[in-house]
Amino acid sequence: MPNFAGDVLAEVVRAGAIESVHSGHLALVNTDGSIRAAIGDIDAPMYPRSSIKSFQAAAMVRNGLRVSPQELAMVCASHSGAANHFRVVESILAGAGLTVADLQNSIDYPLGRAEKAAWGSNPPSRLAQGCSGKHAGMLATCVVNGWDTSTYLDPTHPLQVAIRQEIQSLIGGSVLSTTIDGCGAPLFLITTRGFAIGAHTMRVSGDPVYQEVVSACMAHPEMVAGLGRLTTTLMQQIPGLFMKDGAEAVELMSLEDGRSCVFKVSDGSDRAFPAIVKAVLSAWNIEAEIDPVPVKGGGQVTGEIRVSPSLHQL
Numbered sequence: 001m002p003n004f005a006g007d008v009l010a011e012v013v014r015a016g017a018i019e020s021v022h023s024g025h026l027a028l029v030n031t032d033g034s035i036r037a038a039i040g041d042i043d044a045p046m047y048p049r050s051s052i053k054s055f056q057a058a059a060m061v062r063n064g065l066r067v068s069p070q071e072l073a074m075v076c077a078s079h080s081g082a083a084n085h086f087r088v089v090e091s092i093l094a095g096a097g098l099t100v101a102d103l104q105n106s107i108d109y110p111l112g113r114a115e116k117a118a119w120g121s122n123p124p125s126r127l128a129q130g131c132s133g134k135h136a137g138m139l140a141t142c143v144v145n146g147w148d149t150s151t152y153l154d155p156t157h158p159l160q161v162a163i164r165q166e167i168q169s170l171i172g173g174s175v176l177s178t179t180i181d182g183c184g185a186p187l188f189l190i191t192t193r194g195f196a197i198g199a200h201t202m203r204v205s206g207d208p209v210y211q212e213v214v215s216a217c218m219a220h221p222e223m224v225a226g227l228g229r230l231t232t233t234l235m236q237q238i239p240g241l242f243m244k245d246g247a248e249a250v251e252l253m254s255l256e257d258g259r260s261c262v263f264k265v266s267d268g269s270d271r272a273f274p275a276i277v278k279a280v281l282s283a284w285n286i287e288a289e290i291d292p293v294p295v296k297g298g299g300q301v302t303g304e305i306r307v308s309p310s311l312h313q314l
Contacts, residue, residue: 003040006024009265011306013304013305013306014295027042039311042192042193045191050181050245050250054213058170058209059159070219071091076216080226082227096136106126106183108130110128138152170198173191175189192264199262222236224244234277238288248268274292275292275293275306279307
């Protein structure tokens with residue numbers, strides 16, 4: 001039976017005692033595509049959530065999507081909901097002769113804390129929801145191909161069939177099942193191993209589609225997430241690093257030489273991300289400035305979130 005809980009990735013320590021743990025699965029891939037380290041059960045089924053948007057965007061580009069690098073980065077994004085994010089989403093739609101009214105993603109408030117505060121008392125909207133860029137790209141791809149834009153979220157729609165095929169090509173295996181993501185788009189069940197291999201393939205492949213997608217994200221990391229968020233901050237800080245986070249605590253990381261990592265925290269919490277990401281980067285001999293998540297008591301720091309011994313040995 002699959003080990004869905006996985007193994008301990010990080011520990012929450014208060015006054016020297018372990019108070020909580022975050023378990024999960026992590027696959028670290030070498031430059032040649034072999035598995036350097038596996039923690040937890042990397043063959044257990046998992047939903048990649050928004051971490052897989054670059055794979056989805058590759059399918060769109062392969063099927064005729066032609067947008068600027070900034071717009072392509074937005075197609076891969078879980079944006080914070082800043083004004084510049086909205087402008088780029090609307091630009092993608094306008095280029096296809098569409099408007100925000102054509103979006104069918106879920107309605108929500110901005111994802112970023114500062115952006116949500118700036119949103120104020122405005123009602124939630126499809127534009128504000130963090131996946132609106134992906135949905136704009138999906139719609140624009142439909143227009144290029146003459147596909148129906150009103151049913152683009154149907155798993156049997158030509159667009160979603162193409163995305164499924166692209167994912168399977170990258171992971172070198174079959175999608176295990178299909179459901180619906182939080183934004184309303186089809187979501188494909190895969191494994192941590194397959195996802196990590198796909199991340200490696202995307203970086204080392206000579207396929208210009210993959211090179212275009214990743215290059216766009218690295219050129220415009222402010223689109224992929226938002227100012228102050230770990231994904232954007234580290235992509236700005238580290239040349240050649242591609243990152244994409246996803247809901248329920250999924251993270252994808254890769255370097256130009258093909259070294260890649262995917263991890264999934266089983267409890268869905270992302271509070272251990274800074275510690276885990278720093279450990280992965282250290283395994284790649286990359287030093288990064290990452291603010292730790294403090295463990296406080298009475299307003300004072302009384303502990304830390306630290307990675308488990310298994311991550312120290314990466």
